[in-house]
Amino acid sequence: MTTFSPSDYQCDVLIVGSGAAGLSLALRLASHYRVTVLSKAQVNEGSTLYAQGGLAAVFDETDSVDSHVEDTLIAGAGLCDREAVSFVASNARHCVQWLIDHGVAFDTDPQAGGEMRYHLTREGGHSHRRILHSADATGREVETTLVGQALRHPNIRILERTNAVDLILSDKLGLPGPRRVMGAWIWNRNRERVETCQARAVVLATGGAAKVYQYTTNPDVASGDGIAMAWRAGCRV
Ligand SMILES: Cc1cc2nc3c(=O)[nH]c(=O)nc-3n(C[C@H](O)[C@H](O)[C@H](O)COP(=O)(O)OP(=O)(O)OC[C@H]3O[C@@H](n4cnc5c(N)ncnc54)[C@H](O)[C@@H]3O)c2cc1C
Incomplete structure (x- = not known):
């Protein structure tokens, strides 16, 4: 049986992705919940920044x-x-x-x-x-404003250069009952080690998957990670 206790981070809601989708949700939830937001690169890097x-x-x-x-x-x-x-x-x-x-x-x-x-x-x-x-530069204005708000919010923690690698599933931990998402495995690029985040709910806001194509105007982070994680956890895609 695999365990992930004690986890490196704990929160009510883990949001994977710090674009317009992830940050607007984080700001809506933060008045009631402790939110952690993961960002694969710098917090503002993503398609939102480049939308014109x-x-x-x-x-x-x-x-x-x-x-x-x-x-x-x-x-x-x-x-x-x-x-x-x-x-x-x-x-x-x-x-x-x-x-x-x-x-x-x-x-x-x-x-x-x-x-x-x-x-x-x-x-x-x-x-x-x-x-x-x-x-x-509409996306830049949106992203910069939301990042500023999120960084100032006491209930939002933003972790940069942290790649969610996969979802932590209850059945993989040998826990009884229907399969539940318990958090995520994270590759922390700053510390160069795998970490865990335990959360009551996980939101995948990882943007698009245009990087499956050789040529795209999307940034490197748009590699469909959330779609792949959801698929592996059994979601219909
Ligand atoms: C050049 C360009 C121009 C555009 N112009 C317009 C426009 O004019 N109008 C319009 O409506 N739309 C436009 N779009 C589309 C629009 O930008 C996107 O639809 C929108 O920004 C997507 O927001 P998002 O939050 O879903 O994704 P993104 O902004 O891409 O954010 C995704 C986030 O997920 C994170 N992430 C991804 N994988 C992981 C992982 N494994 N672990 C941790 N974090 C991860 C990334 O780091 C990033 O923070 C444009 C897009 C581009 C690229």
């Missing part, structure tokens, strides 16, 4: 969520799941507003007089202007 154009959400009064959904389905050429598209389009404005409330500075429209209006651009496939942006 901006975030699509319905902010214009002449626009609608239905139109955003239809445009997305057309652009997806039959590959999109309508339910997922609807969910994302319906929640986009609320999520963008959450970023604004957390200090992300999107460009405003100087033509809008005294009113606080965001400058919306129009990108390929969109029938309306619905892209909020921060010049052409």
Whole structure:
């Protein structure tokens, strides 16, 4: 039987990944839970940092969520799941507003007089202007702001240069009952040793897998690790 006690780190929620997904979740959970965030490289390295154009959400009064959904389905050429598209389009404005409330500075429209209006651009496939942006470095603005907030939060611990290698599963430890995820094995690149983190819940927010291709605009950390770990633990992918 393998044991991982005492573990090197303990927390309520372990979030693997410090991009927009991981950090926004960490900030939402941290008022109630002790959160540990793992980052494979420096905390800000990931696709989020390099995103340029901006975030699509319905902010214009002449626009609608239905139109955003239809445009997305057309652009997806039959590959999109309508339910997922609807969910994302319906929640986009609320999520963008959450970023604004957390200090992300999107460009405003100087033509809008005294009113606080965001400058919306129009990108390929969109029938309306619905892209909020921060010049052409939107992801950098999002990532830098969220990193700053997370680093200041007393309930969030960020571990840089720490690769989650695999999930720790209850059955592998010989524990009875249905298989549960108990934490993760971590390769700590700073100390050059394998460590463990025990958590009540583990979230995989490791971004994409574009590094399976020889040529990609994605950074090196986008190697699909979370998808592989989930698969090995028995998740449907
Ligand atoms: C060049 C470029 C331009 C883009 N432009 C836009 C745009 O204009 N608008 C738009 O909406 N989207 C754009 N995107 C897509 C967008 O950036 C991503 O969809 C989004 O940032 C993904 O966020 P994420 O948090 O899921 O992943 P990421 O930001 O990639 O974060 C993944 C995190 O997981 C960590 N990680 C991975 N594996 C491990 C592991 N084994 N252990 C520990 N940590 C791990 C990484 O270190 C990183 O911190 C662009 C992407 C790129 C690359």
